[in-house]
Amino acid sequence: MLKSWKLKEIVLLSILSVVFAVVYLAFVHVGNLWAGLIGPIAYEWIFGIWFIVSIIAAYIIRKPGAAFLSEVLAATIEMMIGNAIGPRIILVGIIQGLGAEAAFAVTGYKRYDLWVLMLAGFGAAVTSFAYTYVMGGLAALSPTYVATMFALRATSGMLIAGLGGKILSDLLLRTGALEGYALARQGRAHG
Amino acid sequence: MVEAEQLTFRYPGKPTDVLTDVTFTLRDGRTLITGASGSGKSTLFAMMNRLYPDNCDGIVTGKLRLFDRSYETYGPGEVNRRVGTVFQDPDSQFVMQTVEEELIFTLENFQVDREAMMGRIEAMLQTLHLSKYRHRRIHDLSGGEKQQIAVACALVGRPEWLLLDEPLAHLDPETAARFVRWLDVAARTVNVVVIDHRPSLWGSFFDRQIELQTGCIINDRPFTPRPDYEFEPIQMPRTDDLLFHIPKINRETFELAASDLTVAAGEVVAILGRNGSGKSTWLKSLARNHRDVGLVPQSPAHLFITGEVTRELAYGHDRPIDELLTRLGLETLRDAHPLSLSHGQKRRLAIGVMMLSGKRLIAFDEPTAGQDESSLRALHQLMAERAREGQAVLFVTHDLSFARTANTYYLMRDGKLSGPYDTSLWDDADLLQAHGLLTEGTG
Amino acid sequence: MTFHEMNPTVKFVTVTCLMFGLAFMFNPWTPLAVFIGTLVLQSLFANVSWKRWGLFMIPFLLTAIGTLWTTLVFGKASSGEVVFVLFGNNVTEENVMLAVTLALRVLAFTALSLLFTLTTDPKRFVYSLMQQGKLSPKIAYSVFVGFRFFPILKHEMMQLYETHALRGVRLETRLDHVRHVPKLLIPLLAGSIRQAERIAFSMEARAFTGDKRTTYEVVPVTRSDMLLASLLLLLFGVSVWIGIR
Numbered sequence: 006m007l008k009s010w011k012l013k014e015i016v017l018l019s020i021l022s023v024v025f026a027v028v029y030l031a032f033v034h035v036g037n038l039w040a041g042l043i044g045p046i047a048y049e050w051i052f053g054i055w056f057i058v059s060i061i062a063a064y065i066i067r068k069p070g071a072a073f074l075s076e077v078l079a080a081t082i083e084m085m086i087g088n089a090i091g092p093r094i095i096l097v098g099i100i101q102g103l104g105a106e107a108a109f110a111v112t113g114y115k116r117y118d119l120w121v122l123m124l125a126g127f128g129a130a131v132t133s134f135a136y137t138y139v140m141g142g143l144a145a146l147s148p149t150y151v152a153t154m155f156a157l158r159a160t161s162g163m164l165i166a167g168l169g170g171k172i173l174s175d176l177l178l179r180t181g182a183l184e185g186y187a188l189a190r191q192g193r194a195h196g
Numbered sequence: 197m198v199e200a201e202q203l204t205f206r207y208p209g210k211p212t213d214v215l216t217d218v219t220f221t222l223r224d225g226r227t228l229i230t231g232a233s234g235s236g237k238s239t240l241f242a243m244m245n246r247l248y249p250d251n252c253d254g255i256v257t258g259k260l261r262l263f264d265r266s267y268e269t270y271g272p273g274e275v276n277r278r279v280g281t282v283f284q285d286p287d288s289q290f291v292m293q294t295v296e297e298e299l300i301f302t303l304e305n306f307q308v309d310r311e312a313m314m315g316r317i318e319a320m321l322q323t324l325h326l327s328k329y330r331h332r333r334i335h336d337l338s339g340g341e342k343q344q345i346a347v348a349c350a351l352v353g354r355p356e357w358l359l360l361d362e363p364l365a366h367l368d369p370e371t372a373a374r375f376v377r378w379l380d381v382a383a384r385t386v387n388v389v390v391i392d393h394r395p396s397l398w399g400s401f402f403d404r405q406i407e408l409q410t411g412c413i414i415n416d417r418p419f420t421p422r423p424d425y426e427f428e429p430i431q432m433p434r435t436d437d438l439l440f441h442i443p444k445i446n447r448e449t450f451e452l453a454a455s456d457l458t459v460a461a462g463e464v465v466a467i468l469g470r471n472g473s474g475k476s477t478w479l480k481s482l483a484r485n486h487r488d489v490g491l492v493p494q495s496p497a498h499l500f501i502t503g504e505v506t507r508e509l510a511y512g513h514d515r516p517i518d519e520l521l522t523r524l525g526l527e528t529l530r531d532a533h534p535l536s537l538s539h540g541q542k543r544r545l546a547i548g549v550m551m552l553s554g555k556r557l558i559a560f561d562e563p564t565a566g567q568d569e570s571s572l573r574a575l576h577q578l579m580a581e582r583a584r585e586g587q588a589v590l591f592v593t594h595d596l597s598f599a600r601t602a603n604t605y606y607l608m609r610d611g612k613l614s615g616p617y618d619t620s621l622w623d624d625a626d627l628l629q630a631h632g633l634l635t636e637g638t639g
Numbered sequence: 640m641t642f643h644e645m646n647p648t649v650k651f652v653t654v655t656c657l658m659f660g661l662a663f664m665f666n667p668w669t670p671l672a673v674f675i676g677t678l679v680l681q682s683l684f685a686n687v688s689w690k691r692w693g694l695f696m697i698p699f700l701l702t703a704i705g706t707l708w709t710t711l712v713f714g715k716a717s718s719g720e721v722v723f724v725l726f727g728n729n730v731t732e733e734n735v736m737l738a739v740t741l742a743l744r745v746l747a748f749t750a751l752s753l754l755f756t757l758t759t760d761p762k763r764f765v766y767s768l769m770q771q772g773k774l775s776p777k778i779a780y781s782v783f784v785g786f787r788f789f790p791i792l793k794h795e796m797m798q799l800y801e802t803h804a805l806r807g808v809r810l811e812t813r814l815d816h817v818r819h820v821p822k823l824l825i826p827l828l829a830g831s832i833r834q835a836e837r838i839a840f841s842m843e844a845r846a847f848t849g850d851k852r853t854t855y856e857v858v859p860v861t862r863s864d865m866l867l868a869s870l871l872l873l874l875f876g877v878s879v880w881i882g883i884r
Contacts (some may be wrong), residue, residue: 007775012849013251013839015777019785020835024827027792046709056794078778082785084761089758090699092651093658093748140662141706142744145737150713173824176503181536182829185252185836193209206677273848281844287791288834289841291784293762299799300855301780305846349845352773483805491805497830498802501822512807549806587718 007070014066014186015074022058022079029054045152049157053165056129059105060170065177067187072125076102097136104132105166115165117191123167130155130162132192162169197279197357197387198244199632200223200257205239205411212238216411217258226388227387228419229393232568234506237391240408241361243267244389246275263356277306280350280386284566286342286364295345305364306353320352324382338471340371347382358383359368360390364397365566368471368594370632393568396424396597424597425569427576429619431603432583433459438556440489442481444614452477457606457614459557462583465590465616466599469608470632475592478613479561490555494562496546500534509536509548517552524548540571547578551587558582560591564598576601596633607631640863642754647764648771649860653868654755657875658748669882670743676874677750684867687757692764695757699749709751710738723827761786767858777849784838788831795830799823 007015038155080098108125109117112116134155137143143151174188183189198221205215214236231237242248246267249256262269262275270567283289292298308316321327326348334342343363350358353529364372376398379388394399395405407415438459445452452474459465469475483491491546493499502508505526521527524544529537534545543563550558563575579589579601594600600622606615610632621627628634644704681687711734712726719731765782768774778818803819804810809821 007777007849008860010777010779011251011835012777012843012847013838015781016784016839016842017832017835019781020788020831020838021828023785023788023792024831025790027796027827028824047705074778078782078785081765081782082789083787084756085765085782086789087756090752091750092654093752095651096655100763107775140658142665142737142741144711145665145715145734145741147715149684150709150806153798173828176533176825177832179503179533179536180825180829181533182832190208230868242840245844247843251840251843272850273843273846276844276846279844281841283837283841285834285837288837290787291780291838291842293787301847302845304852304855305848307851310853310855310857313855353846355795491802493798495824497773498648498799499806500826501803501806501808503825535826553807 008072009068014068014071015077015078017066017186018058018062018071018075019078019082021062022075022082025054025058025079026083029083046154046157049154050161051159051165052130052133053126053161053163053167053169055133056101056105056126056162056166057170057173059102059129060125060166063105063120063125063176064117064122064170064174065183065186065188067114067117067191069110070106072105072109073099073102076105076129097133099128100136101133104128104130107132119168119171122171123163126162126165126167126170127159128162129166134158197263199261199264200259203243203260204257205236205243206255208253208255214411216623218251218324218413220406220413222389222499224384224387225403226401226419227390227406228398228402229389229391229402229406229408230393230395232393232570233411235408236411237408238361241389241391245281245456246270246502247281253492271505273305278355279351279359280353282346282350282353282358282360282363283457286339286346286366290334290349291593293335295326295332295334295348298334298345298349302352310581313589316352316502320348324348324351326379338371339366340375340471343367343375344378347379351382351386352506358386360388362392362566363390364392364394367625368632369397369596370470373399374586376401393421394424395419419571425572427572427600428579428581429603430464430576430589430601432462432464432580434462435586436461438488438588440482440486442478442485445477445481449610450474450477452481452611453613457482457613458616459588459604461556461586461588461591464579464583464602464603465588465606466602467590467592467606467608467613468596468599468631468633469596471594473608473609473631475608476561477607477611479559479592483559486557487552488556490550490553490558492543492546492550492558492560492563494565496539496542499546499549500542503533504530504546505532505534505537506530506544509552513552517548520552534556537630540565540574542544543575544578545596547582555587557588557590560589562593563591564593564595572598573600577611594633607633640684642681642758642867642868645758645865645867646771646858646860646864647759647767649864649868650755650759651764653871654751657871660875660879661744661747661813664744664814664879664882665737665740666882667740667743669878670740672748672878672881673875674743674750675748676878677747677754680870680874681754681758685758687753692753692757695753696749699745703745706745707738707742710741711735714738763856763858766854766856770854770858771860775849776847776852780842780847781848784835784842787800788834788838792827792831796823796827799826818845 058079059072059076063072076098080095084094105125105128107129108121112121176186177183201219203215203218204213206213228238243260263278267489290298292301296317300313303313304377326344352579365373373513380401393631402419405417405419406413442455444454483489500508502511526545564572581587606613606622625634661673711730712728714734717731717733719733721729722732722735723730765779768778769776800810808819809815
């Protein structure tokens, strides 16, 4: 799979995830206290932030594996930086990445419009929720509560990761930093 | 090593060629390639170590032979075993944490036997007088030290050629001179190609010089040392004085003494000193403590908050911006993203922002780093214009040639500011030396 | 024989297996036993500062408490005797047991995670993933680049905050800083993308292809790795037994 990748694209995935790791740090402390007060649902509405790297990566680079790889890289780096949940975060990364990747695979890696990006956000929400359901024992909660959690996460995945990822990438395109990546080439071909 | 015949290069989607009909042969020895930004020298450089055309899908016509083989016949990494490279930015050419790990990374790429690695690293560092850095974290090293480590990493693979891309751009003159002297010895056994638009810093390092202009070779001759660019002092009538107090700052490893600065409108002030002497800290403190000081950071892009040139100018006030847009020459770029502008345009936009927010003193942090001559001339003109319109201009620099544009000087050493001095400062060799501003071959 | 020396990939796989196994245990005793057992193994075969351990534990303790009361309030309706009523929800004995189980599961997960995190040198982990896990060097070294880049980016973000404050952006409280984050994203990303390209070029210029390379830092798999892994699996087996007994 990596044969068709340029090194600069892989390094880009890695650096993108570091940017978000730095930015997450600003949120983490606010998040934890919140979770203690109102339980695991506290994170659901911002869960999309965790998927955004894979959507930006796939949208910019447009190669099979971009969404998956970026999540795995992001998780590994986050573990290296010292995230206490260490090994679990890598697992979560793999599972989320697969969910996002599935959306691009379904379209044969040919479409990268808003709907597909939102579908990828939704896909990541589905697989990551399945993981939470099993590991967090959500079967013990009332179905309404679980459904609310899932609805929040799916919406967040579609809006924050899907829509947000597209908005961020399009803004980045305007800064001229993406010359030499598929997104800019695509733009030139159409414009 | 390199033979080019009618070599032409074009980036995908661009209307014009970056290199047109380039024909030359690089022989053993030390060659300098000069040219302004956009002259194609960086593209040529990237062709020589085979980063291009693959990495940018560039379109190549003509012939290019590296070590007597056409460039397309080389597999990934093959040329790079014979050509070592040092890049311009000290912060984006390392992979690992420590110096030793970085050298190991290189040797692993070269498939050197595990048992032989430590011996080679030890010998390399010893020859280059860098042994004391072996276990240091690269992040903690200064710019000059990082460039030395980059050279060590390039040489540890035992290349036949060493390519350097503006390795002095981020160094102060004292450090740059020391680096050149050090490289003179370090690179004794390899051939060297350097890209730089300021040959004066190199003394008599080279044998040969090739000059590029808009993609063509316009000069190819034996190297002759050249004096640096010259700048005239900006002289404007001075009016009312502004007084600034900069309080004392105490940090764990560093102390900035309190200082006072009197600047008249129309005055152009330069603050000089070594890297790490406290100039930038002082400048930030000046801007933080006085609302009428506008700071233009070394990379003007840091200032921008919005996604459009017009919104950037209109940020935080409701004064009209149209006239200024025209005066800054940015009217065709109204809707462009500030970060997509060229360096010169970014700087003009930054100054526009300062003018509209009513700053009376415009302060530049290291405005000349990595700039070519025409960009420096443009900066000179901008500063003169500001002074003429009654603003005071101040800049922090280690660029001694450009410093001549100022008419008042302050010196910074170990966190202490002294001055003001007038242009007679340039005749006081002892004073300059004590502040790391005098090197052999300059002054 | 310590967890610090243990092969990181083996350790990772073992710890992950235990966590997956725990997910299928619905009695409070198993996670409790795993939690305590992990601490015992940690004190026997690792040298970890308990103060650091405690600091890392605090946020997860909060999560555990959150889980406990969410499960009580929003628990699935179940038959059985109602022990008490919480915010209008009838809480049965079964509900209480489940809530305690899930809260303890959070603690057991955390203890296992910390056993890994606090005894593993991240660099060695990546080396080991390359050697035992067949991770591509292209990915592994990109991870190293990212790791190295972290402090550089943090510095870059601080500089942006500083210059933006000079332009009159209100940045006094922590909340102000958080609110300003979206405005920092584009400049941070744009700068980083350009730097990513430069770093990739300098790697290629030093003959990095991701293919054939030699290895200096060899991370072996030894008998004591297997022993420690077996101890952890044994702990799980015993905990399951305690739970279903």
